[in-house]
Amino acid sequence: MKAQTLTKGGGLVVLLVLAVLFPLVYNNPGVTVYGLYALIFATAAVAWHIFSGNTGYIALGQAVFIGSGAYTMGIAARDWHLSATATFELLPLCAAVGAIIAVPFGLIALRVRRHTFIVITIAVFFIFQLMAFNLSFTGGSSGLGFPFLTWTQAQVNQNFYYIALACAVGAIIIAWLIGRSRFGLQLRAIRDDEDRARGLGVKAMRVKLSAFVISGAITALIGAVWYYYVDQAEPQTVFNPLFDLTLVLMVFFGGYGSIAGSVLGALLIEPFSQWMSTQPAFSGSLSDVVLGGILLLVLLFMPRGILPTSAEFITKIRTRGRPAVVPATTIGAATATPSAPPVSSGGAR
């Protein structure tokens, strides 16, 4: 077991070093952008996992936090006349605003479950989008600009890449710590059977709300980074209904309920859709059709995501069909993917 932990830890360090070296090796800014967007979505997917992956409540309103973070940064930088570098110091404020917004949002939405919860998150999302369009201080439909960065394009991409990498690593560590804590166990107890969890003394509302707030803060933080990079926050792009569904798609594609799966899904899908958007062959809306088709194939043939399914497959080959001593999924998650971040304990499904 100890050797296994060492391999796993070593693998993670290697992955991190590779991620740090990536923009230095491929120093073409066009390539760095792929990495940047992949990391932004990985952070958002891990944040989604902290709440929805653990509790089983499918939230489709994460764009609320992306938008809150982006608008907080834009409005504060404009009204306080901040310089470009000072704007980065606003990032903790953006996370705090995300957390504050998550409290009433969660208090309302978490009173209901399943489908009704999903629809409430969509409704709150639309309320926020319309507020961004209509309130006087948001700049209306033309949106907000951000302070001008004096870096070259290559510097911009590289610096934002490292900021996004720091966010992603931070989010993964937080998610991992939650996963192995008592708090994480309480969240997963809610996913398995909320009424029973309450009967066993889990303060369901408080626990769910805490996870929702953490998830909201991380999402708002990465939202601010994202739209500072884009340099323009418009209501229809910042509060984008497609973003919410894409996030869920990524997590289910990689493996619902595990940190590694959420990250993997984002790292595979986001660069692919970025690449498709640059190809004339997929111009217009063909990229949507391709993405939808892939999603359908994965859902129908690998319904638990590529990571758990391939782990099972490898276990099957290694044990040559003989029943394993330990439950097969645990072996698969632990040994088949040593280089991936640890699957939350007890979360292998």
Add this chain to the structure above:
Amino acid sequence: MARELSEAIVDGILIGGVYALMAVGLTLIFGVLDIINIAQGVLVILGAYLSYSLFNKAHIDPYVGLLITIPAMFIIGVVIHWAFISRLRGGERTSMTLLVTYAVGLIIEGILYKIYGANNVQLSPSYVNSSVHVFDFYIGWVYIWGFVIAVALVGAVYALLYRTRFGRSVRAVMQDGDAARLVGINVNKVAAITFGVGVAVTAAGGMVFGETNAFNANSGYDLISRLLSIVILGGMGSVGGALGAAVFMLTLESVVTIWYPTWAVVVYYAALVIVLLWRPTGLFGQKAVRAQ
């Protein structure tokens, strides 16, 4: 003032009827299959485009065209159910079906975009701008006929549910799928036909929507969020509830528009949130939505 108010209320009720028709499909699908059909919004747009093509290419009046589009949408619904929905099993079925219907919607949207482009179009038969003078104001004939056809179709769905043998099996599956299977109901067939009917009504809903609004392939998102709000407000799985909630929501929006046109849609969604705080099962819901 009184004139504006009564005009807004009449408008709200008429448009509400059309939204009720689209929402009834969604609520039926939810009641029987326990899934949210995210593609419903895009399917409405598909229905609108079918009527649009029939009218512009073959010069078939949209109302006559319903004889073609309703069966066509029924078949599309049955095929979607057979190909994708019926194959999903297991614990995460709720979220899986959400994603599957989203993927189907994405594909349909992409294809529509490819065929018709990004420009907004509107169904415009000769009578689309004619109106009738009632009380002190004018009402478009399109709204009146749309309302009539919506009420007729909702009535037909209602009769199907409560007056036929098939409807009895549908209601049995709604109450308890396993028990229905035990007494010999072919649950899969009931589910397939229900999905077909739920999608078929979007043909009519889309036709009226296309006559009263300019639309393009992306219009489905706004629609689906409104329809979901209506279905949740009415109580998921309740046909009468969807009808009541649609009329209530659209009237509310239409009345608020008189004073605050930009905030009307916010009020629309805020009303949903407030009602659910007070009644988590929706206005007419009997199903315990809080039960996991």
